[in-house]
Amino acid sequence: xxxxxxxxxxxxxxxxxxxxxxxxxxxxxxxxxxxxxxxxxxxxxxxxxxxxxxxxxxxxxxxxxxxxxxxxxxxxxxxxxxxxxxxxxxxxxxxxxxxxxxxxxxxxxxxxxxxxxxxxxxxxxxxxxxxxxxxxxxxxxxxxxxxxxxxxxxxxxxxxxxxxxxxxxxxxxxxxxxxxxxxxxxxxxxxxxxxxxxxxxxxxxxxxxxxxxxxxxxxxxxxxxxxxxxxxxxxxxxxxxxxxxxxxxxxxxxxxxxxxxxxxxxxxxxxxxxxxxxxxxxxxxxxxxxxxxxxxxxxxxxxxxxxxxxxxxxxxxxxxxxxxxxxxxxxxxxxxxxxxxxxxxxxxxxxxxxxxxxxxxxxxxxxxxxxxxxxxxxxxxxxxxxxxxxxxxxxxxxxxxxxxxxxxxxxxxxxxxxxxxxxxxxxxxxxxxxxxxxxxxxxxxxxxxxxxxxxxxxxxxxxxxxxxxxxxxxxxxxxxxxxxxxxxxxxxxxxxxxxxxxxxxxxxxxxxxxxxxxxxxxxxxxxxxxxxxxxxxxxxxxxxxxxxxxxxxxxxxx
Ligand code: AMP
Numbered sequence: 267x268x269x270x271x272x273x274x275x276x277x278x279x280x281x282x283x284x285x286x287x288x289x290x291x292x293x294x295x296x297x298x299x300x301x302x303x304x305x306x307x308x309x310x311x312x313x314x315x316x317x318x319x320x321x322x323x324x325x326x327x328x329x330x331x332x333x334x335x336x337x338x339x340x341x342x343x344x345x346x347x348x349x350x351x352x353x354x355x356x357x358x359x360x361x362x363x364x365x366x367x368x369x370x371x372x373x374x375x376x377x378x379x380x381x382x383x384x385x386x387x388x389x390x391x392x393x394x395x396x397x398x399x400x401x402x403x404x405x406x407x408x409x410x411x412x413x414x415x416x417x418x419x420x421x422x423x424x425x426x427x428x429x430x431x432x433x434x435x436x437x438x439x440x441x442x443x444x445x446x447x448x449x450x451x452x453x454x455x456x457x458x459x460x461x462x463x464x465x466x467x468x469x470x471x472x473x474x475x476x477x478x479x480x481x482x483x484x485x486x487x488x489x490x491x492x493x494x495x496x497x498x499x500x501x502x503x504x505x506x507x508x509x510x511x512x513x514x515x516x517x518x519x520x521x522x523x524x525x526x527x528x529x530x531x532x533x534x535x536x537x538x539x540x541x542x543x544x545x546x547x548x549x550x551x552x553x554x555x556x557x558x559x560x561x562x563x564x565x566x567x568x569x570x571x572x573x574x575x576x577x578x579x580x581x582x583x584x585x586x587x588x589x590x591x592x593x594x595x596x597x598x599x600x601x602x603x604x605x606x607x608x609x610x611x612x613x614x615x616x617x618x619x620x621x622x623x624x625x626x627x628x629x630x631x632x633x634x635x636x637x638x639x640x641x642x643x644x645x646x647x648x649x650x651x652x653x654x655x656x657x658x659x660x661x662x663x664x665x666x667x668x669x670x671x672x673x674x675x676x677x678x679x680x681x682x683x684x685x686x687x688x689x690x691x692x693x694x695x696x697x698x699x700x701x702x703x704x705x706x707x708x709x710x711x712x713x714x715x716x717x718x719x720x721x722x723x724x725x726x727x728x729x730x731x732x733x734x735x736x737x738x739x740x741x742x743x744x745x746x747x748x749x750x751x752x753x754x755x756x757x758x759x760x761x762x763x764x765x766x767x768x769x770x771x772x773x774x775x776x777x778x779x780x781x782x783x784x785x786x787x788x789x790x791x792x793x794x795x796x797x798x799x800x801x802x803x804x805x806x807x808x809x810x811x812x813x814x815x816x817x818x819x820x821x822x823x824x
Contacts, residue, residue, distance in 0.1 A: 268296040274303055278363040279328055283321070286359055292318030292603070295325070297471045298447075302326035306445050308465040312472035314451040314480060314593065315420070315573055316601025320356045323417050323447050327357065327391060330415065333366040336388030338408065340415040341440065343396055343433065345423040346571030347373035347544075348551065353393045353419065367391075372408075374398045375544035382407040396424065396432035403439060413440045421450040421457055422590065423570055430456070437464055451597060452590040482600035485631045486609040487620055489707045495583060495611050496527065498636045498705045502581070502609070503533060503561070504695070505637040507649045511579035512572070513563045514586075514595050524583070525563045535561035538568045566591050575601050580608040585619045589626055609634070614707060639702030643695045650691045697788060701747070703739040723757045724775040728782075729793045731762045741766060748785055749778035749794075767797075 270280060270291055291299065294313045301309060303326055313319040327340050344350050354371035361367035369391040372381045378401065385392070385408050392399075392408060402408045416437070418424065424433065446465050450457050461468055490498045503509055515521040518539040525537035536550050536559050553559035555574055562569075566586060577599045586592055592608075599606025610631070612620060620631050637645070675683055730736050736744075738759045745751050745768065757769025770778060775796050782794040 268300075273299045275299075275325065276329060276364075278365075279325060279360060282360055282362045282364070283325065285362070288321070292322075294319055294471070295322045298322040299325055301469060301471065302447065303329060308446045308448075308461075308468035310448045310450070310457075310461055310465070310468045310470050312451070312453060312470075313449055314597035316480065316575075316597055316599075318602065319419070319449050320353055321360065323419070323449065324353070324356050324360050327415060327417075328361045328364055328367060331367060331390045333364065333390065335412075336368065336390065337412045338389060338392045338410060339412060340391040340417065341399075341410060341413050341436075342391065342393040342417040342419060343399070343424065343436065344393065344419040344571070345395065345427050345429065347375055347395060349420065349571035349573065350393045350395055352571070352573050357391060357393070369393065372398050372402060374401075378402070378405075396429040396436060399436055400432050403436070410436070410440045414444050416440060416444055416446045418446070418448045418450075418460075420571075421448050421460065422452045422454060423594070425454070425456045425460075427567070427570070433460075452593055454590065480597060480600050482603070482605045483596050484605070484607050485596065485629060486607060486634045487631045488609065488611050488634050488636050489614065489617065490611055490636060490705055491707060492613050494705045496524070498611055499524075499581065499583070500528075500531065500533075501636050501639075501642055501702075501705065503528075504642045504699075505645050506579065507646060509579050510557060510560055511562075511577050511581060512569060512595075512598060513561055513581040513583060514569065515563060515565055516584050516586075518565060518568075520583070521563045521565055521568070528561065528563070533561060534559060535563060538562055538564040540565070540568055566595070569595075569598070572598060573601075574598070576604060577601070578606060580606070582608070582610040585610055585612065585616060585623070589623055592623060593627065636705040638704060639699030642702075643692065643699050646695045647688060647692045651688060654687070701740040701743040703737070703743065722771055723769040724772045725797045726768050726770050726775060726778070727765060727793075727795045727797055728768065729765050730787060730790065731764045731766045733763050734788060734790065736761065736766065741768060744787070745770075745778065749774075749781045751778060 268291060270283060270288065273291060273296070275283075294311060294317045298309065298311055298319075299322060301307070302323070311319065311322065313322065323342075327342075331339050342350075342353055344353055350371040350373045354369055357367075357369045361369075368387070368389040370381065370384045370389045371393040372385070373395040374397050378398070381398075381402070382405070385402070392410075394402075399408070403410070418433070424430075446468070448457070448461060448465065448468070488498055488502070499513070513524065513535075515524055518541060521537040521539045525535055528535040536553065538547060538550050542550070550559065550562070551572070554562045554572075562572075564572075580596050580599045582592070582595060586595070596608035599608060610620070624630055678686070728741070730741075738761060741759055741761070742753050742756055745756055746753050749770075751770065751774060755771055755774065759768045760766060779794050779796060782792055785792045
């Protein structure tokens with residue numbers, strides 16, 4: 267791969283990008299930059315966000331603009347406000363050492379008068395969303411008659427957003443003789459027809475195969491029942507305490523619902539959707555950009571133009587109907603040479619879509635298993651221990667409290683302190699996850715499978731029930747773990763409000779009673795007993811005659 271010094275850059279630009287920490291050009295840059303600088307030819311570049319595409323066209327623009335003239339010479343069209351701001355900032359950075367280089371970003375949702383004033387002062391590069399630019403053209407606030415370079419960034423996104431007509435209108439006001447550079451992550455037929463309509467035998471450059479996703483992204487899928495998706499999502503978030511990413515939902519209503527649930531459950535999450543005012547949207551985006559917000563929940567439309575480096579995960583609660591959207595979603599991680607994970611929670615009926623994507627994008631998904639409750643607890647514990655190890659001590663501030671702290675711990679060994687400290691957070695997760703069910707399809711076993719021949723069984727009573735949030739699966743898991751019983755030895759289960767019954771082989775029942783001795787669940791001391799008299803499982807309705815006692819067991823005796 268080439269070095270920047272081999273690309274024929276001016277000293278001013280070379281210094282500016284060195285100051286940005288760019289050492290080597292990315293693959294798209296080493297192909298596009300020389301092509302743009304050397305020939306005034308149209309060009310189509312297949313590149314996703316994160317490949318360094320902004321610098322691929324931004325650096326040549328800084329080099330090619332005539333800084334002695336203060337007329338718009340380049341127009342960059344981009345689908346969203348966020349992307350415009352990003353591009354303008356990048357252009358300013360690349361031109362930091364170039365004198366008299368002026369650029370402006372114009373987009374909807376911001377004060378148009380301020381933008382008009384900026385345009386009047388004289389700029390050479392206009393970065394715009396199509397809608398706002400049409401508005402400005404209508405007010406004669408912008409003159410595109412001297413445009414020499416036109417950049418269509420994220421062209422496929424602009425078409426997806428319905429900007430085709432606006433683009434046609436804008437292009438009709440630009441000179442025929444100009445160079446057009448089109449960037450797109452995917453190559454749908456509509457893009458091909460744009461290139462036919464507006465471009466002259468363009469060069470085609472691609473940073474990878476057409477429609478292929480970035481190799482630094484690991485694609486994963488989790489097979490779960492639709493009703494378990496939220497629980498699986500929480501497990502994945504808990505298993506990855508340092509996660510920083512976007513959760514994609516299908517609808518606005520779903521983004522809100524998931525965000526509300528996550529916030530209520532104590533996660534650092536917020537939603538981004540079309541109903542937010544620009545101010546609310548900016549607030550959410552600022553928090554996300556600054557990483558004070560860990561998880562952003564968004565629809566495809568709302569997430570357009572979010573270009574944030576270092577996202578660790580993209581979570582797809584459903585696969586999008588349009589498969590190109592998957593490329594766009596996953597391309598928001600693994601930017602600038604980093605690695606990232608794009609994961610899908612999928613039900614059995616949609617599994618074929620995974621195969622379809624693998625074929626279309628020429629990549630492989632890795633099948634994952636939703637972490638078990640215990641795995642989550644272990645991960646959280648180790649993470650907390652690691653944080654304690656790494657935390658920076660503010661010697662000056664903590665010094666005055668040390669005598670009190672030391673006094674408090676004086677009667678404890680180092681080992682005791684460590685145990686207590688670790689338990690503080692660990693207990694919370696353990697309490698929640700101890701008997702959590704397995705959420706993976708195929709490995710989860712229905713309770714009915716545990717039913718076994720009643721004849722050899724004892725009926726067991728336990729003083730926990732639905733009121734303790736205990737489901738049949740949790741009960742099985744509890745008896746398995748505490749009583750050391752194999753799940754298929756557990757017979758029928760009846761859950762009641764404050765108590766429950768389950769069947770156990772008679773030769774294990776006594777041992778299990780003892781194993782539960784002293785066991786505490788969610789603050790309650792648990793009692794397991796063998797029913798003195800064999801009794802049938804209680805019927806749903808109370809028996810006539812008013813007796814609330816269960817009827818004696820009438821089945822065959824051993
Ligand atoms: P983009 O694809 O333009 O959105 O760029 C993605 C990220 O890569 C941005 O944060 C850029 O600042 C960064 N970047 C672009 N080119 C390079 C390079 N040659 N070396 C290091 N980082 C780069």
